[in-house]
Amino acid sequence: MIKRVRSRLSVFLLCVFTIFSMMYFRSDAADTYTVTGTVDSATNSSYLFLNTPQGQMTIAIDADTDLSSCRMLLPDKEVTVDCHHGSDSYLHASRIYVAAAVVDSSNSTTVKGTVTSKTTEDVIFLSTSSGTMQIKVDNTTDMTGCHVITVGQTLYITTARGSDAYMHAVAIRDGNAAAGASDTATINGVTMPNLTGTVAEGTTASLLYFSTSGGTMLIKYDGNTDYSGCLTLIPGQSITVACYGGSDAYMHAARIVNNEMAGYNTAGSYGTTSTFKGKVSSSTTLNTLYLVTDGGTMQIKLDTSTTLSNKPLIVGETVTVTCGHGSDEAWHALNITY
Missing domain, CATH: 2.40.50.320 (Copper binding periplasmic protein CusF)
Known part of the structure; x- marks a missing residue:
């Protein structure tokens, strides 16, 4: 009889423990929050003061808070925080990170400019002919055409609008368009000069005004000129021209290559x-x-x-x-x- 009571009591206590355990885990899960806001200037190494549309939040930063995706908590920086209630009644940060913006790369444009001294790790301040642009650099930005970015450097940046209303860098290329261009080219078995320069004013449908470091050249096109990957010849555009001397005393273009990042649109279906x-x-x-x-x-x-x-x-x-x-x-x- 006593053994039977003990057995039933053990089963009862086990059920109670299981129920309370389930209640505890549900409560813990419900006590997890994700909030987004901007870092307040009062933020320190112990507490994140987060400005949100609903007001300012105070969130404790612990030794085990995951900061791997956001090492710098600077004023006005937008961050997302996964947090939970601690036993001290404070909200505690489990993870602080910068949420990636959705970038509409189907509508992009390429700009040329010079990197200014205001540039930070996350934003390039690019001085262009139309003014200074602020362009965000993401983890997905294609940097294969640019080894390093420094102040005063000329860049070609393909940009697109992000869901955060900022312009984002889709791809960045070093402005030194001549990098990698050979001094000679062999076309159809003929070796000829391969020159880098820019399209100059005065260019027509029959004659290219080509500005190089040695001066402006006049180069004729002919029926065999290869324009692959070069849809435009507009003043200031950097190009490389493989050319040869014709019987009419003019240089003739065998091939013209665009050196800039054109940022052409991806073709779709058109009704x-x-x-x-x-x-x-x-x-x-x-x-x-x-x-x-x-x-x-x-x-x-x-x-x-x-x-x-x-x-x-x-x-x-x-x-x-x-x-x-x-x-x-x-x-x-x-x-x-x-």
């Missing part, structure tokens, strides 16, 4: 197509054609799949552009002819 004719505006960039038509100036995106029937886009020249209307509500160039 509507149309053809437009007009002149190439001086506002044209490496990835956007500004076409002056009778009805006004159009903005037409250049895609990775855009084809040229003759020559790249040259300011002032008249072209016919077959376009597709994309899901981004923009016109995209399918084919360009002179």
